[in-house]
Amino acid sequence: QQQVKQSPQSLIVQKGGISIINCAYENTAFDYFPWYQQFPGKGPALLIAIRPDVSEKKEGRFTISFNKSAKQFSLHIMDSQPGDSATYFCAARVVGTYKYIFGTGTRLKVLA
């Protein structure tokens, strides 16, 4: 079964701290790895994405790192702000298709 495992389920960080969310996959080949941010009552919004031939990508305070051999990828939010409080999802595109499999989500709370 195609699966992407995401951790932690929830995360509390102080303002100005670093938030780290991890995802891993096992047997399925994936070729694109986007991250999404979702606020209550809204649909997910694309944050940042990475291809497996790149080990790191940075956009503002958001950085994705990718470890192809370990089949792991993670999202780092630097200088976390209360406005970053949301649910974050990792996702992966199944190679040869346009199917996207999502992780189970991480609820982030940034304390002021």
Place this chain on the structure above:
Amino acid sequence: DAGITQSPRHKVTETGTPVTLRCHQTENHRYMYWYRQDPGHGLRLIHYSYGVKDTDKGEVSDGYSVSRSKTEDFLLTLESATSSQTSVYFCAISEGQGALNTFGSGTRLTVV
């Protein structure tokens, strides 16, 4: 969300009745998706479409059917609704290149 509209936004229906959810896009994107979101499960792909009349099953397709007779419309039908189909349903669209980039605002479906 700009370019994509889901209807209805909320629906309560009885067990055993058929239900159709509609997704309408104005972006002329080739790919359209239906996901359901449930606590602890994240977003799970039900069906997706890669063109008019071209669809494929996702992770949780049992009990659901889809149709796409026009580029702009993707319909999700629950043939005979069950309580386990109570969920928030999201439609999403993608050009194909890059990540799945736009989600609708969701339809909250309650089956009683």
